[in-house]
Amino acid sequence: MKFLSVEVLTMIATVLGSNGVLYLIAKTMLTRWETKHPVVMRDDRVDELRAHVDELRSQVDELRDTQQILRAAVIELAYLRISDKHERYSKRGWAHPNEKRVVQRIYVAYHSLGGNGTGSELNREVQNMPSYPPDEHEPE
Known part of the structure; x- marks a missing residue:
């Protein structure tokens, strides 16, 4: 009986996959996951800007x-x-x-x-x- 249920599930997945429905479901689920858990990429430009801001703050303090x-x-x-x-x-x-x-x-x-x-x-x-x-x- 378990064998039949696995075969039926495989057949349903194949039919859905061939029509793109399975792809659509997977993409929707991944999109929801990414919006709830965004990936933070490290950008060296941010560090560079932060260093410039710190330098400018130091210069402003000296001028003050x-x-x-x-x-x-x-x-x-x-x-x-x-x-x-x-x-x-x-x-x-x-x-x-x-x-x-x-x-x-x-x-x-x-x-x-x-x-x-x-x-x-x-x-x-x-x-x-x-x-x-x-x-x-x-x-x-």
Whole structure:
């Protein structure tokens, strides 16, 4: 009896195979398997791109560090400029309107880069100074 069932199954498989139905069933089953379990192929280009991205990240970090150092240096130079002009104008007792504008522009750059209140106070004092020497405006 087992022999007959194997023969019948072989005959059915032959008939189905000759009509392409067996091929279609096998292909459908393989396609389903591949969609559920995709084969991951290793691509050297991905590794190369990853290496380039890592290198670029490293360069960006270096540039960010350099930018912070340069920002601190510019803040310090702007403060020194404001301080120098404040001292000069304070000794003189007045600051011409153009000199006040220069100090104000330096202060704006200083403050926008993150300068603290010390430069603000010096700028405020320069802006509040008389604009002309005292002897030029004395009544005759």
